[in-house]
Amino acid sequence: MPLDKTTVRKIAFLARIKVPEGELDHLAAELSQIIGWVEQLAEVDTGGIAPMTVVADMTWPRRNDAVTDGGYAGKVLANAPETEEGFYTVPKVVE
Amino acid sequence: MGALTDLDIARARDGLAGGEYSSETLTRAHIEAVEAARNLNAYITETPEIALARARESDARRAKGEALGAMDGIPIAVKDLFCTEGVPTTAGSHILDGFVPTYESTVTEKLKAAGAVMLGKTNLDEFAMGSACVTSHFGAAKNPRKGPDGKDLVPGGSSGGSASAVAARTCLGAIGTDTGGSIRQPASFCGIVGLKPTYGRCSRWGIVAFASSLDQAGPMTRTVRDAAIMLTAMAGHDPKDSTSAPVEAVDFEAALNRDIKGLRVGIPKEYRVEGMPEEIDELWENGASLLGDAGAETVEVSLAHTKYALPTYYIVAPAEASSNLARYDGVRYGLRVPGRSLDEMYENTRGRGFGKEVRRRVLIGTYVLSAGYYDAYYLKAQKVRRLIAEDFRKAFETVDVLLTPTAPSAAFPIGEKMDDPIAMYLNDVFTVPASLAGLPAISVPAGEDNFGLPLGLQFIGKPFDEETVLRVADVFQASSDFGSS
Numbered sequence: 001m002p003l004d005k006t007t008v009r010k011i012a013f014l015a016r017i018k019v020p021e022g023e024l025d026h027l028a029a030e031l032s033q034i035i036g037w038v039e040q041l042a043e044v045d046t047g048g049i050a051p052m053t054v055v056a057d058m059t060w061p062r063r064n065d066a067v068t069d070g071g072y073a074g075k076v077l078a079n080a081p082e083t084e085e086g087f088y089t090v091p092k093v094v095e
Numbered sequence: 096m097g098a099l100t101d102l103d104i105a106r107a108r109d110g111l112a113g114g115e116y117s118s119e120t121l122t123r124a125h126i127e128a129v130e131a132a133r134n135l136n137a138y139i140t141e142t143p144e145i146a147l148a149r150a151r152e153s154d155a156r157r158a159k160g161e162a163l164g165a166m167d168g169i170p171i172a173v174k175d176l177f178c179t180e181g182v183p184t185t186a187g188s189h190i191l192d193g194f195v196p197t198y199e200s201t202v203t204e205k206l207k208a209a210g211a212v213m214l215g216k217t218n219l220d221e222f223a224m225g226s227a228c229v230t231s232h233f234g235a236a237k238n239p240r241k242g243p244d245g246k247d248l249v250p251g252g253s254s255g256g257s258a259s260a261v262a263a264r265t266c267l268g269a270i271g272t273d274t275g276g277s278i279r280q281p282a283s284f285c286g287i288v289g290l291k292p293t294y295g296r297c298s299r300w301g302i303v304a305f306a307s308s309l310d311q312a313g314p315m316t317r318t319v320r321d322a323a324i325m326l327t328a329m330a331g332h333d334p335k336d337s338t339s340a341p342v343e344a345v346d347f348e349a350a351l352n353r354d355i356k357g358l359r360v361g362i363p364k365e366y367r368v369e370g371m372p373e374e375i376d377e378l379w380e381n382g383a384s385l386l387g388d389a390g391a392e393t394v395e396v397s398l399a400h401t402k403y404a405l406p407t408y409y410i411v412a413p414a415e416a417s418s419n420l421a422r423y424d425g426v427r428y429g430l431r432v433p434g435r436s437l438d439e440m441y442e443n444t445r446g447r448g449f450g451k452e453v454r455r456r457v458l459i460g461t462y463v464l465s466a467g468y469y470d471a472y473y474l475k476a477q478k479v480r481r482l483i484a485e486d487f488r489k490a491f492e493t494v495d496v497l498l499t500p501t502a503p504s505a506a507f508p509i510g511e512k513m514d515d516p517i518a519m520y521l522n523d524v525f526t527v528p529a530s531l532a533g534l535p536a537i538s539v540p541a542g543e544d545n546f547g548l549p550l551g552l553q554f555i556g557k558p559f560d561e562e563t564v565l566r567v568a569d570v571f572q573a574s575s576d577f578g579s580s
Contacts, residue, residue: 003462015417015461016424016438017454018446027458030516034459037517038406038472044479051477052484055294055308055533056558061341063334075197079428088426093437 001039002032099124100264104321107267108165111157118157118168122150122212125170128265129214135237137250137259139175140183141215146170149212156210165324165348167210172260172269175216176223177203177312178301182213186303187221187231187253190448191429200301201333202270202312209328214266218256221450222420223277223305226522228255229509230452238285238506239263243546248506251281251522257315258285268316268325272302274309275408276502276526279538279553282315283501286540286549288572289315290322291526293559294533295340297326298333306415307338309408309530319539319569323347326561342559350562351569356390358567361494365401366525368503375500375550378542382498382552382571389570394494398486403479404528409520410463410476411531416453417460423448455516484532491557496567499525501538501551529555539568541575 003011008028012019019027073086082089099121102110110116126143153168162168178184178196185191199207207213218236220228227249228236236256238248250259254271258281261269271278273291282289290313297312304310314325327347333339362383367376383393425431425444432447434440449457463472490497503524512519529536535558538551552571556564 007462008458011458011461011465013442014465015457016441016445017449017457018442019454020446027455030455031458031462034409034455034516035462038409038476041403041406041410041475041479044400044403044475044482046475046478046482049478049481051474052481053477055338056340058295058340060337060339061334063337078197079194081425081429081431090426091434091437091440 001035003028003035100128102267103318104165104169104267104316104324105318107169108324111168112162118150118153118212119147121168122146122170125214125266132263132265135239135259135263136234137217137236137256137263137265138172138215139185139187139218139233139256142182142213145182146212146214153210153212163210166206166328168212169210169267170212170214171206172214172217172257172266173203174219174254174257174269174271176219176272176303177270178303179203179213179216182216184216184303185233186223187219187233188448188450188453189232189430190423190445194428198301201298201335202302202329205331206270206328211328217254217260217269220253220255221453222303222416223253223272223274224416224452224456225252226276226280226519227512228252228281229513230450232450235509237509240506240548242508246508248548249284249509251284251502251506253277254315255281258282258287258289261285261287261315261317268314268321270312270325270329271315272310272312273530274305274412275530276523278313278315279526279536279551280502280522282538283549283551284506287315287317288319288322288537288539288568289313290326290537290561291530291535292326292330292561293340293535295338296330296535296559296561298331298336298339300333300335304419306412307419308415309412319537319565319572320348320351322537323351323565340559345562347561347565350566352566353570353573355386355567355570358391358496359494360386360391360393360567361396361490361497362393363396363398363401363490363497363499365398366499368524371503372544374544375503378550379498379500379552382541385574386498386567386571389574391567393498396490396494396497398490398528400479400482400486401528404483404531405520405524407476407479407483408527408531409459410472411480413456413460414464414473415460417457417464420453420457480531483528487532487534496563497555499553499555501525501553505544505546505548505550525553534558535561535564537564537568539572
């Protein structure tokens, strides 16, 4: 199904990516081409087939439900664009 | 003795062990080669100080009789998708501006622990999304080979910087990652060996994630033996990656016994795609007969759902990417572009930080996972993925390994296929199926096209049977005499 400009604007917001208004038409055409191409999967009969959610056919070990790491807030925050008193900062969210 | 940069890992190991040269001498030769080949843009960050420090440590260990093994003192390059402590890690993206990891990926940690010397971080398509190494924020990497008219050629992608670095002899080996062909296709384009191990063989911990059910790290080298040596150092169970397989450590080099008598090699008929150049068809047939001469038996097999692998991949991989890349929010690391609200800050940061191909894929992924479309696209793709994996499982009931072309063409000029995403995606038509099924696969230099550009063939193996894949590839490389240094 071709994607129109409104749909692209909507998914761009869902993905939190700002797309300049002037690029929407071109992007809609490009994405429609890709979606149209993947839609050939509709011709495959998948009746009774379970979706593949695990790649390797094995059981992986489980770890204990315990805290095994942490205690270095400074390292965690080291790459943040803005921090204040050991916290990340974001624009004001409550008026 | 020729130039130290013309060695391969196996020979350099012997030279180091025999005291013919020090790791420092070997490393200096490669640092000079890296500097002399800067026009290729194969490296994003060069780390000569780290390289020399590790080389000296290696020499000191060796002097005390405490050398660590085959990789000790060997200069290598690292795709800039592996987090390296204290060394910038970009993933080829603007959005990771200024990011310097405070930790080391498991695979690079293992190589470091084995004594390997890191020369630098190599160029790649942004977030490993691409087949030509042209979507990097740091500019396109070049193939050391030129086109027939002198044009610059792509090295393939996404691990194009690593492939170019190995082919140009600026390092003895490199590591890459492969999600749908990102090790194997550039290996084919640059005339080197590239191995994607079984999903779960190498830890994904500390690798910038693209599509988590497909991503795998692997070696890129000039010989199959070198790939076996590097994989031995890279592989192994890691409790920090919950999909890392709890399997025994293997010495992969020991599997190279030059004997493939009686080995059953499957030729999947569906890989003979429409419009494939005749020279690739010929290469494939020659490859099969060469294996026949070495005592293997070739058998035609059917992988009925092959043509659906690429569209399946272009639903599954973008879906996983849209989820994985949600972490780039301008809050915790990398680029931050201010906005009046939290949402606007996210949108501005991601709008500015992601390149066009990454944006396309995140939007496709968001669309196929969105309410009302999930069943029709994502769930459908997961079902077809199972059919593709089943095809392989059945084929491996009768054969030991599969032989296919690696890519449908040789390297093409930089700038081509840029306006046509689907034409670019078709580069991976032969590599994506094994990725979807999680199987080990290797690309080996097999010949040249009409202009003398390298072409590779691919061997695909059973899960966790890298030994057979490496054994047959080694026999093939020895008898085809292509691309060995």
